[in-house]
Amino acid sequence: MRLIRLLSYLSVLLFSCGKDNKPPVMINSVSNGALVLCEGLFQQNNSQLSFVSFEDNQVENNFFLNRNDRQLGDTGNDLKRYGDKIYVVVNVSSTIEVIDALSFSSIKQISMMNGSTAKQPRSIAFHNGRAYVTCFDGYVDVIDTVSLTVDSRIPVGSNPEGIAIANNKLFVSNSGGLNGPLMDSTVSVIDLNTNQEIEKITVGMNPGTIKTDIFDDIYVIVRGNYGSIPSRMKRINSESNVVEDSFNFNISGISHFNNDFLITQYDYNTNEANVSLFNTSTKVIEIASFLNLNEVQTLYHLTFDSIRNRFLVSDAMGFTNSGYIREYDIQGDYIQSHHVGLNPSKILVYE
């Protein structure tokens, strides 16, 4: 029918391509590179994994999609490896993808729904064959890493965000972020022998990122209210469960760097980022301006690649433009950039 032909001619006119018309790259082996979690944006279903190969400096985007014929989902939030499996916590889709670390084929997708309500999982940590996942509905889910099913739920504070392990205990930061401006200010302590919450430590408003150092101390960032109450770091003694230190510098992130921490400080008004070196034994900032990151527009995450002795910076490019992984050597000199997906955050390095 002539009308249909006319429609198809017009359709060809209408459907054109974007400016990145190069054919997509396919990486041959999952090694000598970095797996990057690109969070995407809320309700756009565009979270993905990118693999940066250090062999030939190629990037394959949609790494999960290409090997499993389906998408990762909406807003991936955490990426961790345990043994031979990769776990991706996808927050808005409310799933956990369990993937074979070498072949990258999907082993299982664990649905994190509570009836018809999404649990909204955030972060994952592992201990003795179990995975512990913070869920924004106020629980830590316990998952058996062999059967890959949720065994139990441990009630904690409101909107639990980060999770860290020390001294056979779980430390969970209860952000209460959905109750603004009256957010939560506690860290829940869970005994890993009984899988029960034993205590709530008051740390300060809106606790988020929480990490363990080599001395089994727990460091947590209390983010405040993004306005009058600034973001600060606190140290908890994991034996006594007491807040022993309160540090008076601005902070937006903590990254492991050998035995120490890299403290990232991102100024949202000037878009300037500063990275300081924090000595975990002396517990002071040893070098105030450790890395000079001129090439970075939005410093979102910082990962130290101990295999190649390099720093990998996740540059979120204003959170609405596709991001970059920027490489810096151990002296802090810029090496090169890799173009990845939207809002790159966590990175897993492969030998």
Add this chain to the structure above:
Amino acid sequence: MRLVIIFCLWIGTHCIGQKNRIQEINEVTITFNLDTVKIQNEWEGINASKIESLQVNDAAGLIRKLTSTSIKSYGGLGGLKTVSSRGLGANHSKIVADGFSITNTQNGQVNLGQIHSDNIIYVRSNSDGRSQFLQPISAQVAGSQFSLETFENNFGNEGLQFRLLAKQGSFNQWGTYGAMKFSSEKLLFSGHGSFRSADGNYPFTLVNGNQTSEETRSNNDYTDYHFGFTSGIKKGKSVIRLGYMQKEFDQGLPGAVILYNNSADERIENRDQNLFGDYVFKGNKTSLRSFIKINENHMKYTDPNYLGQDGGIDISYRNRSMQAGIVGENKLAENLKIYFGAEQILSDLNVSDSNFARPLRMHNFGILGLNYSFLDKFKIRLQISEQYISEYNSVGISAGNKFKINPYFEISFNPRKHLMNQKLWYRSSFRMPSFNELYYNNIGNVNLEPEEAHQINYGWSLSTSPKGMLQWYFRNNVYLNYVTNKIIAIPTKNLFTWSMQNVENARILGADFKLGSKWGINEHVKFDLDLNYSFQRAVDVSDPNSPTYKDQIAYIPIHTGNIDFSIKYRTFGMRLSNYTNSLRYSLNENISANQVEGFWVSTLSTFYTLKLKNKNNLTFRFTVKNLFNSQYAVIRSFVMPGRNYLIVLKYAFN
């Protein structure tokens, strides 16, 4: 993590118009007499018989048939739909229904999904700058303006008229509408009521990588009703009217389709009340209109799945506005007219969340202009308008006061009626930030400046004389617009804390072409063909170092088109209507990851009218929408329905 969604589905009002006489020429032309809207020829807008044969869900379905409009639709009956004209943005568009502006200071955008179309008898865009001196000034000075006229608020001298319709369609759609209108030498009166409901559970194909699955949209039910009365008295050359209108709706919000997560439990309930009145005087030299409208809107939004400590969100809003004004025109000499006016809009917002501001805005408008024609062919129009806005917030900082002056200039050349009419105009306008943009908890920014727009347009049109077997009309516009200080939500503190900022500047180069034609083979057989094509190259010109510099702005399609063809034989007719948008981008960066595919949607509608005696008519309509079952979304993740049908039975008297 705090994710705040600015998403207000709420419409201000459904308004009234004023006295005019409706003459039907060839069943398709409407000429208004004592009216706010002057229509030069029948081709400018969409008339009643075309509107009826389109069988759209709401006003968005009609407005998208006009040139240089881009509609953002979130789907469904009553689902949020907004229009941006010529790439300016939805907040620059004003909708005038029957001579009254629809105001929404809460989010600054009119939800076209809430404007029914069963009673609309005329719709047009006023981007060609036609003098609308009896329209409210708030609409006259806006960047773009659309006018709607309804059956129950446009009066002639026809005596008693009556309409009643019932409809049923896919997804359990049911609806009914009834209206009665009476006008005589001295009196006018009308009353109307309507009811609609639907389940909205439409099937759709979900594509996930290489896998597809058949899913069903849920939590998409909808119920609404509205009713109103208008009454008036005519005396000599004046008319005074008073009316009331109430609307209520209750709907589920299906939300975006999120992979692996089907939960959707958000709901909105809304009640809207309007009291309105105007006085119009049309003398030989002077015409005057004074008008008032009072509106109160209550909206309640609930989300039982929200993971706050209260176990969900339940929040109520009350947005009130009062607008009053006076506009007029005076003929100083044979070829010189001046027009003038003043208008005041008072609006406030009250929210059940105690953290929200309590804003009160007083917005004053003034306008002065002149129309001068010379050499019998040329017309010049010069206009200057002022706006003074003072704002208060009883619980915190307010946005402060603003004062602006905006000029408008137009020159037109009409050598002979129906032959090539040319027009060149320049308009400067702005739009105020809405209450949400200024005050919404952590996202609002009281320091926002208004967005400014500058438009320059050259247009010409050609038409045949209104007699003859084949009549056609062709119009072309070419325009260049700049919008500065565009307000967009950007993450400022971290990925979860967004705020409204003036960050963007846009440049729009556009052109539109419209061809309307009708061919009456004999007295029984008639064809018509309407085509239009709009080109909008709207690019981000904020920062040359940004990855989005010169990229097409999100959700503005470069190409938009409409192709409509209809045939009538005696009292039977058929219409094939097509609408298409080219590829869009979901974010400003034009990369393949952000592409939203273009789409083509066709509707086939047929009707048969049984003419009973004594001016009684019964019409039966059957419409198949999305005839070729296109699976598409206008906005990423908000899927639209596939093929569906609608049956309508309508009774009309007079």
